[in-house]
Amino acid sequence: MTTVSTPHGEVWVASPPAEAGVRDFDEFYAASFTPLSLQLYAYLGDLGEAQDVVQEAFCRAYARWSRISRYDDPVAWVRKVAWNLATSSFRRKRTALNFLRRQREEHFEGPDPDRVALTRALAEIPAQQRRAVVLHYMAQLPVAEIAAQEGVAEGTVKSWLSRGRAALAAQLKKEN
Incomplete structure (x- = not known):
């Protein structure tokens, strides 16, 4: 070299x-x-x-x-x-x-304001109620399946759902 x-x-x-x-x-x-x-x-x-x-x-x-x-x-x-x-x-x-x-550019719109409000409200309610609401309304699991998964009676899950809906309504009302 x-x-x-x-x-x-x-x-x-x-x-x-x-x-x-x-x-x-x-x-x-x-x-x-x-x-x-x-x-x-x-x-x-x-x-x-x-x-x-x-x-x-x-x-x-x-x-x-x-x-x-x-x-x-x-x-x-x-x-x-x-x-x-x-x-x-x-x-x-x-x-x-x-x-x-x-290559296509993927553009994503920001999250829906209602979804953002719901996510914030869910974060504010107690964990058991939040879990019951998410499993029942988002994952579409029946009350009996949630009860079996959580190891509680169906009445307890129904109580969590009722209290969770009330707590969510109160949180969402506060944000508006």
């Missing part, structure tokens, strides 16, 4: 076989980085991202520099790789955006 100095800092990349190749690559990089970055910036609209894809393309070129340096136009190879990377990045972002657009 070798470090290559760039206008954006140093980057670790695979070493080409010959030291002369490193000097050639450094010159190639220095002469080509900015123009390629500007071309990709025009395509992507984001200078940082353009520099990133061009940098990645140069890293790939450096790893193959012994072969690419013999091309008639090594800049064309780097440009093609950078454009392919930019296109892939653009597609990934577009796919993510389309996914997000397909």
